[in-house]
Amino acid sequence: MIEVVNLTKRYGQIVAVNNINFTVQKGEIVGFLGPNGAGKTTTMNIITGYLPSSEGTVKVCGYDILENPKDVKRRIGYMPEQPPLYMDMTVKDYLDFVSDLKQVDKKKKRAQLNDIMELVKITHVRNRLVKNLSKGYKQRVGLAQALVGRPEVLILDEPTVGLDPQQIIEIRKLIKALGKEHTIILSSHILPEVSAVCERIIIINKGEIAAIDTPDNLSKVFGNSTKFTIRIAGPKSSVQNLLKGICGVKYVEVASQKEKDVYDYIVDTSGETDVRRPIFFELAKFGYPILELKTLSMSLEDIFLQIVTEEKEVN
């Protein structure tokens, strides 16, 4: 559906996007993740044809953005970070204008606009001036604008930025629902958002792709959980020595005291062998009961930070 090959964008000396490659399948929801200034918006601007690339090609539904811009633009709905709204128009007039601009069939226009307004829940504000709407509603009008013409591909740049938690949840639900009919690329620098909505994540850092995978796989690959926290009742030093003696345990740290003679320990293992059973039997032998055992899985947040900082170290 979307093919990005060797895409590079230079602003004078600065390389904003450096040789990135990825493809998005039909019906997928893909998240662009990266710190501010990583090149997310630039990439989106190139895919939508707002900016030309310095090198490389972008193909949407088989059409090249530079050779057949019209065919590509017809198939893309774009919501930039700042929704492109005309403040002095009413919502209805504005969407009317966008329909004409996107050359929506005159006969279908009315019904389609009504559907879209219903879908993003702006029907009741349709006669109000855009400038008088709250940020959340402006964002929805921006989303409605992208949906006009029912494009196959939706590109949403930070769709939930500046919204309150309630609105964020609603917009996320909406995006998920839209994902059934549209191919979606959305960008964000907020992890939970991407992991909640997207089927695949592309992590961009300093204009380069750091990782592409599903949220689950990213957790598995980068966060092969080798750390446990264990709450054990028993004298601190002997428990610590016991744990250290178990094959596969690399490192033991006493985290905190919970009750008298009850401590939390953080156990770091090599990850090759499962140490949970040996720990249980060993402690049982000495009569130190395990009160709690948790794997410390890496959250996407940790993975993201890890990838981003690893890159820094390499550089």
Added chain:
Amino acid sequence: MFAIFKREFKGYFYSPMAYVLIGLYMLMSSFFFLGNLYDGNADFNGNLSTMGFLLLFIIPILTMRILAEDRKSGTEVLLITSPANITSIVVGKYLAALCVFLVMTAITFVYPIIIAIFGDPAYAQLIGGYVGYILLGASFIAVGVLASSLTESQVIAAVIGFVSMLTMWIMDYLASFVGGILAIVLNWLSLFSRYYDFNIGILNLAPVVYYISFISVFLFITIRVIERRRWSQG
């Protein structure tokens, strides 16, 4: 293109912009018309050239926001990522400003009508004068559109527009100082040396072609400016 034209034209009337400009223009031109009334003079063409001078102030304000505002408010993204190409965006916007100008001009018809009721004006000269006046205004709008494409700031766009129009106004005068090839080149840009003929009632094809090519060249440069900016930076 029609969608952009329609929105832009309506846009002038969503805001007080068109009303204020038209009102101001009518007020000022009616002062000049007072001369006709007091003196019982049926010659309106003198007024038309003074009104042409007024356009130096009115047109930059009319065109200042036309492209600059889209850039500032981010709506440029919507226009450029839509299937409409840049040519139709620029031409659509130009035509919208032109239509507001034509509405403004149509209202001034009230003066010659009053003259026609009470006097006996030279109709051919009047028509010639109006054709010249409209072509002059249309060329000014093209200059204003180009000025608006150069910057994000409406104020700067208005100032650039005003200064370039003023320069064109005194171009004959400048040309008379330098002489030689430079004078000829400067005369190419002189909108007014072509205007005088119209005002004495000569309807010649050459100046009409000149004005139309002037407009086309300025709109073409505007399109190139926008394209160039896309390719060079963000």
